[in-house]
Amino acid sequence: MSFVFDSAVFQSGELETLLKDKLNGLLTNNNDTDTTKAGNISSTKSHGHISASDNNVFVKNISFNNKPPIIDILGMSILDSIVTKSSSDNENEFFSNSINHQTNDNKTVKTIVKLVIENFKIELKSDIESNLLLVYGGKNIDRFLLPDFVCNESFNIPINLTFTNCKLETILDLNYDIGSNVKMNFNDVNIAFEFDCSIPLLSSSIKQRLINNVDFIFKEVIPNAILDMSMKYMSKKKSGNNISQSEVLSNEFSSIISNDEISVTDDDCISTQQLLSYDEQETETASPVTMMKLSSIAAKRFSLSLRNFEEDDSVLERSNLSKILSKKTLKLSKLVESQNQLSTPNINSNTIYEATKAINVLPLSNSMIIDEKLTEQIADLQEMLHESTLRRNGTTKKFKRRKIKLNLNKTNEQSESLQKDEILKPVIVxxxxxxxxxxxxxxxxxxxxxxxxxxxxxxxxxxxxxxxxxxxxxxxxxxxxxxxxxxxxxxxxxxxxxxxxxxxxxxxxxxxxxxxxxxxxxxxxxxxxxxxxxxxxxxxxxxxxxxxxxxxxxxxxxxxxxxxxxxxxxxxxxxxxxxxxxxxxxxxxxxxxxxxxxxxxxxxxxxxxxxxxxxxxxxxxxxxxxxxxxxxxxxxxxxxxxxxxxxxxxxxxxxxxxxxxxxx
Amino acid sequence: MSFNIDWETIKQNGLCNTTIKKKLNTYLKDNGSSILPKYINNASIELIDIGDVSPELSLKNISDPISSIYDSIKTDLIEEWNLKNGMLNTYMETDFNLTPNKLDSQLIVDLKYTGNFQMVMKADLSVNYPSENFITLPLKLHISDLKIHSLILVAYLHNIQLKITEKKRQKQSNRNKTSSESDFTKEKENNLNKDDQNSETPNNKTIFTILCDVKDDTIESDTIVTNLSQMKNTSNISLNTETQNINENNNYSANNHINNNQTERSYFIRNISIKTEIGEGILPGSDKSILRNIQDLELMIVELLRKFIRDEICYPNWIEFDI
Incomplete structure (x- = not known):
C-alpha cells in the first residue's frame, strides 16, 4: 500500500525549505537551552557522541531532487486497547477496554511501514573545535617532553558537511494512538551516502564517527523527535488543559537528546493523567518507553470506576462486566412472553443462544401483536439502556433529536405545457x-x-x-x-x-x-x-x-x-x-x-x-x-x-x- | 399488514442506480467538505446497486404516539417560550399543557432487508501538512451483504399547540388586609404554537426513529456460519463449541461485526460486509501495491457507522421533520 505524494510540493521546493527552517529552529532552540544551562558549550561535549547543539550545527541545504520518498504500508492492525502488559510468558497481553467503545480514543493503529528515500542530499554547516597543540598533549607522551604552552586554548574552524546520493531504506513500526501520539521504532535500516567536507583531512574520521552514531540516531533521536512533534500537534486540538502543570512536568522530564531514563514511581501516578495533554510551551518530554508505561497506567484507571457503586452502572471487577451487560440484554427478550423456538438445523444451539443473548433483540413472531403497552415498555427499556451507557461513559448529554424543516410548497399547476394546443397559429407577417x-x-x-x-x-x-x-x-x-x-x-x-x-x-x-x-x-x-x-x-x-x-x-x-x-x-x-x-x-x-x-x-x-x-x-x-x-x-x-x-x-x-x- | 413494493418499477432496469449514483456524487461534491472530516477528500460513489430484492415492510400497529414524544415536544416548547419571555415575571405561575390532537398517529413498521445491495465508495485519506493533500492514501470500500431487521416508529403530530395558563398573584397590600380581594389570580390562557409567526399555518411534525432490533434466525444463523468458517481459518483461536465465547471471537470476523464486548441497545445494521482496498495501486494505470481486506479497519469502519446511526436515529434519539 503506497502513499501518493504531491509532486508539486517537491518540485517547488516548499517542503525542503520548510524542513530546513524547522530543523534550524529546533537546533537553535536546543543550542540556546544548553547554553543557558551549561554556560559553556565545550563542557557538555561527550566522547563518542555527536551533540548537535554543542557544535552549532546549521542546515544549509536539503534536497530531494524532485523525487518524493516511497512509503509502503506492509501491514496494519487496529487494536481496541492500548494496554500492553509485558511479562515473562506473554510479551503482549491485550485486555479489552469495555468502557469507551463509543469513541476511538482508546484505539491504536499499528502499522509496519517500509520507507525508501533515494537521491537525497543534505548540507550541514558547523564549527569544529581545533587545537593543533593538543596533538602533542596525548597521554602517551611523557610529561617532561611536553613543552610549556603559552596558549593552549582551542579554536573553532568552520566546516561544511555534505551528504550526497543518500539512500535510506528502512522498515519501521509505526504506532498511532488515535488522538494521542505517534510512536516509531526502526527495525531494519540500510543507509548509504557519499560524504564530503571542507576539510579533507578530517573527512574520513568524521565519516567514521557518523557511522558509529547511526544507531543512536535511529533508535533515540528520530523516534523522540517524532513523538514530541506528534504530541504537540495533537495536544493543540484538545482543549487547553493544565498549563501550570506542564511547567511542572517540564522540570521533571529530560530533553530529547538524552540517555537518562525516568523512573516512574507510584507517587507519580497522579501526574500521569496530565501527561496526555501538552501545550505549546512544553518542549521536553519523556522517552517512548516511559510514555508507554504511563499510558498503560492511565488506561487501567478506566476499569476501576469508583463513581457509583450501583450494580447496574459500573463494576469493580473487569471480568464480570460482560456478564452484567449481558443480563441487561435479556430484558428486551423477556418482554415478549411467547418466544419462537430456535431452529438450528446444523448449528449448535449453544452458539445461537450465545449470539442472541449478546445482542439486544426483540423476539418478534408473526402472530405477536405489538400494542401500545408493549411499545411503551420497549421505549422505556431503550431509554434506560441509553442512560446507563451515558453514565458509564461519563457524558451528560441526554438525547439527540435532529430537527429538519421541510418546506413543501404546492407545485404550481402550470401546464408545463405550453402544450401546445395543437392549434397552429397563423404566421401572418x-x-x-x-x-x-x-x-x-x-x-x-x-x-x-x-x-x-x-x-x-x-x-x-x-x-x-x-x-x-x-x-x-x-x-x-x-x-x-x-x-x-x-x-x-x-x-x-x-x-x-x-x-x-x-x-x-x-x-x-x-x-x-x-x-x-x-x-x-x-x-x-x-x-x-x-x-x-x-x-x-x-x-x-x-x-x-x-x-x-x-x-x-x-x-x-x-x-x-x-x-x-x-x-x-x-x-x-x-x-x-x-x-x-x-x-x-x-x-x-x-x-x-x-x-x-x-x-x-x-x-x-x-x-x-x-x-x-x-x-x-x-x-x-x-x-x-x-x-x-x-x-x-x-x-x-x-x-x-x-x-x-x-x-x-x-x-x-x-x-x-x-x-x-x-x-x- | 405488509406492503408489496414493486421493485422492478423502482429499479427501472438499472436506471435507478444511475440516478442515485449521480445524486449522491453531486451531493458529496457540493457538501463533502462540510460533512466529511478534513482528512477525507474526494469522496465519491463508484458503483451502487440496489439489488433485486425489495425490503419487506410490515405495518405492525397504528396507535397514538407514545407519551415520551409528547413530553419531549412539550419540553422544547417550554424552553422556547422561556427564551422568548424570559424570566422577567417572577410572580407568574405558568402551567403548560400539550393536548394531543385527534389526528395524531403512530405507526410501528417492521423493516427487514436481506437483499443484495452493493456499493463501491472511493475516497482519499489525506495529510494536510505542510500543504493541503501533501500525502494522500487512496481508499476503496466495497459494501455488500447488508442485513437489517428492525422496528421503526413513525409518529405524526398534527397542529401542535401548547396551552399556557398564566397565574399572576399580587402581594397582599397593607391597606386592605382584611379584604379577600387583595389576593386575586388572573388567569390568562395563551395558546402557543411552535412558531408564533406562522400561527395561521398548522404546526405538524413527523418523527422517525428506530425503536429496536428484531430477532431474526436467518440473519443470525448466516452470520454464525460465517464466523465458524472464519474461525477455522484462524490459527490463534481455539475452537470449543461448548464453551466458546462468541463475544471475543466476533472481533476477528469479517462479516458479523457486532462487537459483543459492549452490548448496545440497538445496532440496526445487523450484518454488513466491507472490503477495503488501500494504496496507490487502486488508481487506474498504477502498478503500485495494494493492501486489501484489513479486517481491523473494516471493523472500525462498521463500528463508526453503527455508532453514527445509533446516535442519530435510534430511540430515544430521533429525527423530527417540521412540515
Missing part, C-alpha cells in the same frame, strides 16, 4: 405580405383580414402542420400555407408548395375553383403533372368563390363569408354582345387589369404568355389539370372586370399571396 402582394392593400383591409384569420383559428383548430403529410384543406389558411415560417426558414426562399391554396378562384368553366398553384409556375407545373396525390379540385371548397351567377352570394361556405370580404368577380366567358360600349369598357378594363398585373408578381407572366396559359381558364377551356396546354397568350379581353371590383381584385391577389416565379 405583414411585411412579407406587402412584399409579395400589391402594396395597394389598405390597412383597414389588412385588419379585416387578420380578424378573419383569427376567428377562423378559434373555431376550426387545425392539426399540426407538416410538410410531408397532406393538408387538411378544409379550413386551411392561405396565409399560413405559403408563408409558413418553417418553410421559409428551411428553404430560405419563396417556393410555392405543391399543395393547393385554399383560395381558389373560380372561373366560369370551373365554378368550383381550380388549383391555382398548380398552374402557377412551370416548376409546379412539372410537379403537378407528375404527382397528383392531392385530392382533386372538386373536393376543395374555394375560399373565394367567384359568383358566376351575376354576383350572387354563393351558398357554399366561404371563409370570406362577410360581405365586405367577398370577392366577387364577374367573369363572363363570352363577350357581351350587348354593346360596343361594353366592349370598350371591357378593353379599358383589360388595360387596367394588365396594369394591375404588372404591379404584381404576375407581371412576368404577362411578359411570358406561355405560362399564363396555366393561369385561370381562358375562353372556356376546362381546368388545366389534364387539360390541353394552350399556347395562346393571355387574353384577358373575355374577362370583363368590373371597375368597381378592381380593388377587390387587388385584395384577391393579396390573399392569393402568389409568389413570383423563380425565374423572375
Amino acid at each position: 405583414e411585411k412579407n405580405i406587402d412584399e409579395i402582394v400589391s402594396p395597394t392593400v389598405t390597412s383597414n383591409e389588412k385588419i379585416s383580414i387578420k380578424k378573419l384569420v383569427f376567428e377562423k383559428e378559434k373555431t376550426e383548430p387545425i392539426s399540426s402542420f407538416e410538410i410531408e403529410k397532406p393538408l387538411n384543406l378544409v379550413g386551411l389558411r392561405s396565409d399560413s400555407s405559403l408563408l409558413n415560417s418553417s418553410k421559409l426558414s428551411s428553404n430560405g426562399s419563396f417556393i410555392l408548395n405543391s399543395l393547393p391554396l385554399a383560395h381558389n378562384i373560380s372561373t366560369p368553366s370551373t365554378p368550383n375553383g381550380l388549383m391555382m398553384t398548380r398552374s402557377m409556375t412551370p416548376l409546379l407545373f412539372n410537379d403537378n403533372s407528375k404527382t397528383s396525390s392531392l385530392p382533386l379540385v372538386d373536393s376543395v371548397k374555394p375560399m373565394i368563390q367567384m359568383n358566376w351567377k351575376k354576383n350572387s352570394m354563393s351558398t357554399e361556405t366561404d371563409t370570406s363569408s362577410k360581405h365586405d370580404n367577398k370577392i366577387s368577380i364577374n367573369l363572363d366567358k363570352t363577350a357581351d354582345s350587348k354593346g360596343a360600349v361594353q366592349n370598350s369598357y371591357n378593353a379599358s378594363l383589360d388595360f387596367t387589369y394588365k396594369k394591375l398585373l404588372e404591379k404584381t408578381p404576375l407581371k412576368n407572366w404577362v411578359q411570358t404568355p406561355s405560362y399564363l396559359d396555366n393561369f385561370a381558364e381562358v375562353n372556356g377551356n376546362g381546368p388545366y389539370f389534364g387539360g390541353k396546354k394552350t399556347t395562346s397568350s393571355l387574353n384577358l379581353n373575355p374577362y370583363k372586370i368590373d371597375h368597381a371590383h378592381e380593388r377587390s381584385l387587388n385584395d384577391m391577389l393579396q390573399n392569393l399571396q402568389v409568389a413570383p416565379p423563380p425565374y423572375s
Whole structure:
C-alpha cells in the first residue's frame, strides 16, 4: 500500500525549505537551552557522541531532487486497547477496554511501514573545535617532553558537511494512538551516502564517527523527535488543559537528546493523567518507553470506576462486566412472553443462544401483536439502556433529536405545457405580405383580414402542420400555407408548395375553383403533372368563390363569408354582345387589369404568355389539370372586370399571396 | 399488514442506480467538505446497486404516539417560550399543557432487508501538512451483504399547540388586609404554537426513529456460519463449541461485526460486509501495491457507522421533520 505524494510540493521546493527552517529552529532552540544551562558549550561535549547543539550545527541545504520518498504500508492492525502488559510468558497481553467503545480514543493503529528515500542530499554547516597543540598533549607522551604552552586554548574552524546520493531504506513500526501520539521504532535500516567536507583531512574520521552514531540516531533521536512533534500537534486540538502543570512536568522530564531514563514511581501516578495533554510551551518530554508505561497506567484507571457503586452502572471487577451487560440484554427478550423456538438445523444451539443473548433483540413472531403497552415498555427499556451507557461513559448529554424543516410548497399547476394546443397559429407577417402582394392593400383591409384569420383559428383548430403529410384543406389558411415560417426558414426562399391554396378562384368553366398553384409556375407545373396525390379540385371548397351567377352570394361556405370580404368577380366567358360600349369598357378594363398585373408578381407572366396559359381558364377551356396546354397568350379581353371590383381584385391577389416565379 | 413494493418499477432496469449514483456524487461534491472530516477528500460513489430484492415492510400497529414524544415536544416548547419571555415575571405561575390532537398517529413498521445491495465508495485519506493533500492514501470500500431487521416508529403530530395558563398573584397590600380581594389570580390562557409567526399555518411534525432490533434466525444463523468458517481459518483461536465465547471471537470476523464486548441497545445494521482496498495501486494505470481486506479497519469502519446511526436515529434519539 503506497502513499501518493504531491509532486508539486517537491518540485517547488516548499517542503525542503520548510524542513530546513524547522530543523534550524529546533537546533537553535536546543543550542540556546544548553547554553543557558551549561554556560559553556565545550563542557557538555561527550566522547563518542555527536551533540548537535554543542557544535552549532546549521542546515544549509536539503534536497530531494524532485523525487518524493516511497512509503509502503506492509501491514496494519487496529487494536481496541492500548494496554500492553509485558511479562515473562506473554510479551503482549491485550485486555479489552469495555468502557469507551463509543469513541476511538482508546484505539491504536499499528502499522509496519517500509520507507525508501533515494537521491537525497543534505548540507550541514558547523564549527569544529581545533587545537593543533593538543596533538602533542596525548597521554602517551611523557610529561617532561611536553613543552610549556603559552596558549593552549582551542579554536573553532568552520566546516561544511555534505551528504550526497543518500539512500535510506528502512522498515519501521509505526504506532498511532488515535488522538494521542505517534510512536516509531526502526527495525531494519540500510543507509548509504557519499560524504564530503571542507576539510579533507578530517573527512574520513568524521565519516567514521557518523557511522558509529547511526544507531543512536535511529533508535533515540528520530523516534523522540517524532513523538514530541506528534504530541504537540495533537495536544493543540484538545482543549487547553493544565498549563501550570506542564511547567511542572517540564522540570521533571529530560530533553530529547538524552540517555537518562525516568523512573516512574507510584507517587507519580497522579501526574500521569496530565501527561496526555501538552501545550505549546512544553518542549521536553519523556522517552517512548516511559510514555508507554504511563499510558498503560492511565488506561487501567478506566476499569476501576469508583463513581457509583450501583450494580447496574459500573463494576469493580473487569471480568464480570460482560456478564452484567449481558443480563441487561435479556430484558428486551423477556418482554415478549411467547418466544419462537430456535431452529438450528446444523448449528449448535449453544452458539445461537450465545449470539442472541449478546445482542439486544426483540423476539418478534408473526402472530405477536405489538400494542401500545408493549411499545411503551420497549421505549422505556431503550431509554434506560441509553442512560446507563451515558453514565458509564461519563457524558451528560441526554438525547439527540435532529430537527429538519421541510418546506413543501404546492407545485404550481402550470401546464408545463405550453402544450401546445395543437392549434397552429397563423404566421401572418405583414411585411412579407406587402412584399409579395400589391402594396395597394389598405390597412383597414389588412385588419379585416387578420380578424378573419383569427376567428377562423378559434373555431376550426387545425392539426399540426407538416410538410410531408397532406393538408387538411378544409379550413386551411392561405396565409399560413405559403408563408409558413418553417418553410421559409428551411428553404430560405419563396417556393410555392405543391399543395393547393385554399383560395381558389373560380372561373366560369370551373365554378368550383381550380388549383391555382398548380398552374402557377412551370416548376409546379412539372410537379403537378407528375404527382397528383392531392385530392382533386372538386373536393376543395374555394375560399373565394367567384359568383358566376351575376354576383350572387354563393351558398357554399366561404371563409370570406362577410360581405365586405367577398370577392366577387364577374367573369363572363363570352363577350357581351350587348354593346360596343361594353366592349370598350371591357378593353379599358383589360388595360387596367394588365396594369394591375404588372404591379404584381404576375407581371412576368404577362411578359411570358406561355405560362399564363396555366393561369385561370381562358375562353372556356376546362381546368388545366389534364387539360390541353394552350399556347395562346393571355387574353384577358373575355374577362370583363368590373371597375368597381378592381380593388377587390387587388385584395384577391393579396390573399392569393402568389409568389413570383423563380425565374423572375 | 405488509406492503408489496414493486421493485422492478423502482429499479427501472438499472436506471435507478444511475440516478442515485449521480445524486449522491453531486451531493458529496457540493457538501463533502462540510460533512466529511478534513482528512477525507474526494469522496465519491463508484458503483451502487440496489439489488433485486425489495425490503419487506410490515405495518405492525397504528396507535397514538407514545407519551415520551409528547413530553419531549412539550419540553422544547417550554424552553422556547422561556427564551422568548424570559424570566422577567417572577410572580407568574405558568402551567403548560400539550393536548394531543385527534389526528395524531403512530405507526410501528417492521423493516427487514436481506437483499443484495452493493456499493463501491472511493475516497482519499489525506495529510494536510505542510500543504493541503501533501500525502494522500487512496481508499476503496466495497459494501455488500447488508442485513437489517428492525422496528421503526413513525409518529405524526398534527397542529401542535401548547396551552399556557398564566397565574399572576399580587402581594397582599397593607391597606386592605382584611379584604379577600387583595389576593386575586388572573388567569390568562395563551395558546402557543411552535412558531408564533406562522400561527395561521398548522404546526405538524413527523418523527422517525428506530425503536429496536428484531430477532431474526436467518440473519443470525448466516452470520454464525460465517464466523465458524472464519474461525477455522484462524490459527490463534481455539475452537470449543461448548464453551466458546462468541463475544471475543466476533472481533476477528469479517462479516458479523457486532462487537459483543459492549452490548448496545440497538445496532440496526445487523450484518454488513466491507472490503477495503488501500494504496496507490487502486488508481487506474498504477502498478503500485495494494493492501486489501484489513479486517481491523473494516471493523472500525462498521463500528463508526453503527455508532453514527445509533446516535442519530435510534430511540430515544430521533429525527423530527417540521412540515
